[in-house]
Amino acid sequence: MNLPHEPDVAFGVHPDLGVAAAVADDRPHLDEVLRKHHFRYRRDLDVYLLPEGTGHNTAVRTVAAATREFHDAGLTVAADPRIMLPPSVPTPDGVAARTTQPGQSLTALTGELHELRRSADVVEVLEQILDEHHGAVGDLEEFIDTAAAWCERLDTPGGRDLGQHLRTIAHHVAFLGDRLADAQLDLSVMPDVTPQDAPPLADVPLPARHEVPSVAQTARARAAVTSSPNRPAGLPAAPEAPRSTPAPPGPRRTR
Known part of the structure; x- marks a missing residue:
């Protein structure tokens, strides 16, 4: 060559x-x-x-x-x-496929925040995440909806239940996008420039988050309550990992 x-x-x-x-x-x-x-x-x-x-x-x-x-x-x-350039996502006959573009790295966008001083610039970074056609929030919602459709295609009770659960998660992602858009609007009217004496962003401690069971922990807990050849159905089942009460889903974001 x-x-x-x-x-x-x-x-x-x-x-x-x-x-x-x-x-x-x-x-x-x-x-x-x-x-x-x-x-x-x-x-x-x-x-x-x-x-x-x-x-x-x-x-x-x-x-x-x-x-x-x-x-x-x-x-x-x-x-x-x-x-x-990622491959195009398959679409039904007669529906035009979305134009493929290079993926945006959330890690890179987070790195950009460390270099910004103007609120307008941060608003632009948020816009890249919220963009209706190529933003990370919309892409995640579409991915989860597609995963739900895959589960439902199994045509089993478990597949249908998991598909419904995933679609609820997709609603939560859309709700998250709406809240981020609200934050973007609030940021657009805040003081324009970070004070010169403000500490570096890397030195500002991140807020503490409530711990939630990991995906692996939840999967193991569900497996523990499912009868299998290795655990007779008569034995007591391990308790399932606690679930938090989901927030009410907001309006779906259209793609």
Whole structure:
């Protein structure tokens, strides 16, 4: 493969086979690092490919991890920015798919907050989270709704119950988005600039949060009350982890 500017490694997107990597020469270290990150060499194409079915997020993380390792070794890497574009979400016939855009990292947006001094700039960061078409809140709501549909498609009592539970969670996410929008409006009318003598944001302690059972704890508690071949139905069941009373769902956010 002819590589512009001859980087040591180049990552790109094959139209049919997904993320691919090409190397400038046959140095063993290049092959070793790519194989460590699950790339496998295709001699007929002269490129390295990830296993078939590798998810988009996994592929992006893999490219990032391999790139860091190459950089640490003093090697040059080129990457096609289209690697960051997620695949479109399947839609019913006649419904246009949403235009795919690179995902926004909440970690990166949190990092931006540490550098901002004007309230208007913080309002803009919140807008990236609340954006109707590509914001994190709307994307999370759609993801949970899709997970609920997956559970309901099992067509079992447990699947239907879990689907309903997930849809309730999606309502809570929409309610959260509405509350964040309220906070965004309040912030827009607050004093514009942080005082020069204000402490660095990293030095301001975060508020204490109430502890809630982790997902793993809740799953184990539910499993404990379910009869199985390993626990006769007559034995006493372990108590289920307590649940907090859910807040009333707000109006659904339209996408």
